[in-house]
Amino acid sequence: DAGVTQSPTHLIKTRGQHVTLRCSPISGHKSVSWYQQVLGQGPQFIFQYYEKEERGRGNFPDRFSARQFPNYSSELNVNALLLGDSALYLCASSTRGNEKLFFGSGTQLSVL
Amino acid sequence: LAKTTQPISMDSYEGQEVNITCSHNNIATNDYITWYQQFPSQGPRFIIQGYKTKVTNEVASLFIPADRKSSTLSLPRVSLSDTAVYYCLVGAMDSNYQLIWGAGTKLIIKP
Numbered sequence: 001d002a003g004v005t006q007s008p009t010h011l012i013k014t015r016g017q018h019v020t021l022r023c024s025p026i027s028g029h030k031s032v033s034w035y036q037q038v039l040g041q042g043p044q045f046i047f048q049y050y051e052k053e054e055r056g057r058g059n060f061p062d063r064f065s066a067r068q069f070p071n072y073s074s075e076l077n078v079n080a081l082l083l084g085d086s087a088l089y090l091c092a093s094s095t096r097g098n099e100k101l102f103f104g105s106g107t108q109l110s111v112l
Numbered sequence: 113l114a115k116t117t118q119p120i121s122m123d124s125y126e127g128q129e130v131n132i133t134c135s136h137n138n139i140a141t142n143d144y145i146t147w148y149q150q151f152p153s154q155g156p157r158f159i160i161q162g163y164k165t166k167v168t169n170e171v172a173s174l175f176i177p178a179d180r181k182s183s184t185l186s187l188p189r190v191s192l193s194d195t196a197v198y199y200c201l202v203g204a205m206d207s208n209y210q211l212i213w214g215a216g217t218k219l220i221i222k223p
Contacts, residue, residue, distance in 0.1 A: 004155070035213075042199055042213030043156065056210050090155050099205045101148075103155025 002026070004093050004104035012110045013081050021076040021107045025093030031055075032074040033101065034066055035090040043090055049074060050096065078109075086111045116200045121218040130187045132217050134200030137181050145176060145183045148199045150216070156199060160185065195221045 005024045013019050025032050031050040035043035045058035049068035063079045072093075078085055088108050092101040118134040136145070144163050148156035160167055162174040162183070173186040187194060197216040203209050 040215070042215050044213065045210050048210075058210060088153070092155070097206050098146075098203060098209055098211055099144075100146075100158050100161065101156070103157070105154055108153070 004091055004102050006089075006091050006104035006107050008107060009105065010108045010110075012112060014112050015081055015083060017081050017111075019078050019081060019109060021078075021089050021091075021109075023074045023076070023091030023093075023104060025072050025074070025091075026102055029093035029095055029102070030072055031094045031096055032068055032072065033092045033094070034074070034076045035092065036060075037088045037090055037106070039087075046076070048097075055097075081111045083111050085109065115212060116202055116214055118198075118200050118214065118217045120215065121220070123220050123222060124190055125222050126191055127189055130190050130194070130219065130221075132185045132187075132198055132200075132219065133182060134185070135182045136200070136202045139180050139202050140204070142204050143180075143202050144205055145174065145180075146201045146203075147172070147174065147185045148201065150197045150199065159198075190219075190221050192221050192223060195219060 007022045033048040034046040037043045046060050047066040048056040052068045066076045068074045088106040090106045092103045094101050116134050116136045124130045146161040147159040149159050150156040160172045160174045164176050167174045175184040197218050199216040201211050203211045
């Protein structure tokens with residue numbers, strides 16, 4: 001069975017640009033969560049979606065947005081990129097919530 | 113939101129049993145305790161989850177005392193490949209609940 005897949009694996013952007021990160025959950029999983037992980041720190045929660053509805057949002061500015069599609073895949077969008085947005089962006093899927101999260105390998109975003 | 117405290121780093125040797133303790137003094141009645149493992153440039157991987165007493169699976173054991181204010185992840189006979197960061201999380205399983213991740217414990221296994 002395929003695990004959680006994220007694309008792209010690496011991305012380089014410049015300040016002020018926009019980025020879209022994509023995530024495909026494990027088949028049968030209806031919940032997708034997004035996390036930001038800065039080097040040396042634990043993942044920080046950004047969003048959680050369940051059945052295409054936003055169920056939770058972390059302490060991130062409105063430049064960050066996300067959505068979940070009918071096939072349960074998800075996109076994370078970040079506008080007006082800042083240098084501080086450079087991080088590993090992780091997507092996790094689960095059947096409903098936090099019972100057991102399955103993570104993808106992440107998208108490494110570098111903002112120059 | 114339940115907060116956890118765990119050692120920043122630990123060292124051990126191949127073949128030893130490693131115990132990593134996590135404290136969570138304000139754990140709520142409906143909170144579960146979950147441990148994840150993370151290698152560099154990869155997403156975290158679920159290790160084990162429990163509510164009380166002891167849970168064991170093929171890779172680890174989780175010991176939770178009666179007051180549930182702490183928990184201990186036990187890794188039997190570690191190998192070099194167990195070198196990773198280990199995160200202890202406490203929270204409800206509801207989809208609305210925001211899990212709080214600390215900095216984790218960096219475990220280094222030496223030959």
